[in-house]
Amino acid sequence: MGMILISALSMGAIGAVLAGFLAFADKKMKVEEDPMVEALTGALPGSNCGGCGFAGCRVFAEALMKGNALPNACVAGGSETSKAVAEIMGVDAGSMKRNIAVVLCKGGNNEAERRATYRGEMTCTAETLTGADKSCSYGCLGLGECVDACKFDAMAMNENGLPVVFYDKCVGCGACARACPRNIIEMHPEDHKLFVYCRSRDKGAYAKKVCKVACIACGLCVKDCSAPGGIALKDNLAVINHDVAPQNDESIKRCPTKCILYGIEESVTRSNYFASIRK
Amino acid sequence: MELILIFISASLINNFVLTYFLGICPFVGVSNKTENALNMGFATTFVMTLTAAATWPIYNYVLVKFNVPFLQYVAFIIIIAALVQFVEMYIRKASPSLYRALGIFLPLITTNCAVLGLALFMVMREYSFLESIVFGFATGVGFTLAIVMMSGIREELEFADIPKHFQGISITLIIAGMMALAFMGFAGLIRG
Missing domain, CATH: 3.30.70 (Alpha-Beta Plaits)
Structure with a gap:
C-alpha cells in the first residue's frame, strides 16, 4: 500500500513540476504569429508553384501582409483565390488577366528533320548539352521536360513528339517556360491569339x-x-x-x-x- | 580520461544507431537531405544532453530515494516528452524556418527510442552526473554523425541506377547495414 502511495505521489510530483515548467516556458516563449498569415496561407492553393514571383505560398502570404504583393498575383488559384484573399485582406479583388503557356514550335517528328539519333539521358537539358539530334537548333527536342515541370496536369506530349498545353488547365505559372532549355514556351495573356x-x-x-x-x-x-x-x-x-x-x-x-x-x-x-x- | 573514453565509446564504438539499432525512424525518415539531417541531429543532440541532465537527478534523488526505481520507464518517458515540448517551443521562437523544415519529426523525437535508451543505459551503467551529461552529448554526436553520413550517401544515391525492387527504403536499409558493418571496425579502438 505504502509503495503504491509513494509511486503515485512521486509521479504526480514529477508531472506537476514538468507541467509548471512547460507552462512557464510557454508564456516566456510565445511566438507572435499573425493569424492573418495563417488564414491567407490556407486560402492559397499550396502548390508552391512560384507563379506569383515569390518562393512559395507562405512567403507570398507574408508579402501580402507587408503590402509587397497584390491580392490577385496568385495565378494558380485564379479568380476564386484572389477573391478569397481579397476578402481576408478586406480590399477589392480587382480584375485579373490569366496568362497561358504557348509552345512556339510545330516541328514535331513528322515535320522536322533529325540529323542523328540521341541516346543519352532523356531530358531536354541534357540533350541540349550534346548539341541535340534535331537539325533545327531552335526547335522542340520532344523529351517533355516542360510536361514534367507542369504541376497542374496542363500539358502532355502528343504522338508527334510535341508538347500541348491544355487551355482549360493552364494557370500560367510559367514553370514549363522556365524548364525549356530552348526557350520555345512563352507566357502570354489569354487574349493574345x-x-x-x-x-x-x-x-x-x-x-x-x-x-x-x-x-x-x-x-x-x-x-x-x-x-x-x-x-x-x-x-x-x-x-x-x-x-x-x-x-x-x-x-x-x-x-x-x-x-x-x-x-x-x-x-x-x-x-x-x-x-x-x-x- | 574516463570522460573521453565515454565520449568515444558512445559516439563511435557503441554508436546508438549503428550498433544498438536505436532511433532508426528518424535515421531513415529525415536522412534524404544533408541540411535537414544536420538540423535533426542538432535537435536530437540538444534533447539528449538535456535528457541526461534531467533524468539523472530525478532517478537518483527521487526514484532511488523513495525506493521505486521500477518507475524509471514511466518517469523517463514523461521527462523526455516535456523536454521535447520545450525544445519545440524554443526552436519555433528561435528559428521558424528550422521549425518548418523539421516539421513532424520534431515531436517525433519524443518517441525516438534512442533518447529513452540513453536514459536507461545511463542508469544501468551507474554513471555519475557529469559522466551522464557527457554520455548524453556523445550519443547525440554519434546520432548526428550517423544520420549526416547516411544523408550524404542518399543524396548521391539519387543519381544512381538502382534496380526497381531495391529503390526507396530497401536500399536505405541495406546501406544502414553496411554502415553498421563499417562501424564495427571501431570496436578495435579499445581493448578489453
Missing part, C-alpha cells in the same frame, strides 16, 4: 530544308498585316507585336509554311485532347 509558331533564326532556305513548318522570313504576313508595325521581321523570323497586331486572321492566309496561326490555343482542352487520341 496570333502567334508565329517557330523560333528558328536560320536563313529561310536552311530553315525550310530541315523543317516543313519553319518560318522562312518571306515577309508575306508583314505585308498582309492590316495594322502597320503589327508584324515585323527580325533575325529571319516574323515577330508579332501584340500591342499593335490586329486580333484577326487576315495576315496568316498566305503563309507558305503555315507557321503563323490564329486562335488555335484555346481549342485544346484536356478532355477533348484525350478524347481525340482515344479515337
Whole structure:
C-alpha cells in the first residue's frame, strides 16, 4: 500500500513540476504569429508553384501582409483565390488577366528533320548539352521536360513528339517556360491569339530544308498585316507585336509554311485532347 | 580520461544507431537531405544532453530515494516528452524556418527510442552526473554523425541506377547495414 502511495505521489510530483515548467516556458516563449498569415496561407492553393514571383505560398502570404504583393498575383488559384484573399485582406479583388503557356514550335517528328539519333539521358537539358539530334537548333527536342515541370496536369506530349498545353488547365505559372532549355514556351495573356509558331533564326532556305513548318522570313504576313508595325521581321523570323497586331486572321492566309496561326490555343482542352487520341 | 573514453565509446564504438539499432525512424525518415539531417541531429543532440541532465537527478534523488526505481520507464518517458515540448517551443521562437523544415519529426523525437535508451543505459551503467551529461552529448554526436553520413550517401544515391525492387527504403536499409558493418571496425579502438 505504502509503495503504491509513494509511486503515485512521486509521479504526480514529477508531472506537476514538468507541467509548471512547460507552462512557464510557454508564456516566456510565445511566438507572435499573425493569424492573418495563417488564414491567407490556407486560402492559397499550396502548390508552391512560384507563379506569383515569390518562393512559395507562405512567403507570398507574408508579402501580402507587408503590402509587397497584390491580392490577385496568385495565378494558380485564379479568380476564386484572389477573391478569397481579397476578402481576408478586406480590399477589392480587382480584375485579373490569366496568362497561358504557348509552345512556339510545330516541328514535331513528322515535320522536322533529325540529323542523328540521341541516346543519352532523356531530358531536354541534357540533350541540349550534346548539341541535340534535331537539325533545327531552335526547335522542340520532344523529351517533355516542360510536361514534367507542369504541376497542374496542363500539358502532355502528343504522338508527334510535341508538347500541348491544355487551355482549360493552364494557370500560367510559367514553370514549363522556365524548364525549356530552348526557350520555345512563352507566357502570354489569354487574349493574345496570333502567334508565329517557330523560333528558328536560320536563313529561310536552311530553315525550310530541315523543317516543313519553319518560318522562312518571306515577309508575306508583314505585308498582309492590316495594322502597320503589327508584324515585323527580325533575325529571319516574323515577330508579332501584340500591342499593335490586329486580333484577326487576315495576315496568316498566305503563309507558305503555315507557321503563323490564329486562335488555335484555346481549342485544346484536356478532355477533348484525350478524347481525340482515344479515337 | 574516463570522460573521453565515454565520449568515444558512445559516439563511435557503441554508436546508438549503428550498433544498438536505436532511433532508426528518424535515421531513415529525415536522412534524404544533408541540411535537414544536420538540423535533426542538432535537435536530437540538444534533447539528449538535456535528457541526461534531467533524468539523472530525478532517478537518483527521487526514484532511488523513495525506493521505486521500477518507475524509471514511466518517469523517463514523461521527462523526455516535456523536454521535447520545450525544445519545440524554443526552436519555433528561435528559428521558424528550422521549425518548418523539421516539421513532424520534431515531436517525433519524443518517441525516438534512442533518447529513452540513453536514459536507461545511463542508469544501468551507474554513471555519475557529469559522466551522464557527457554520455548524453556523445550519443547525440554519434546520432548526428550517423544520420549526416547516411544523408550524404542518399543524396548521391539519387543519381544512381538502382534496380526497381531495391529503390526507396530497401536500399536505405541495406546501406544502414553496411554502415553498421563499417562501424564495427571501431570496436578495435579499445581493448578489453
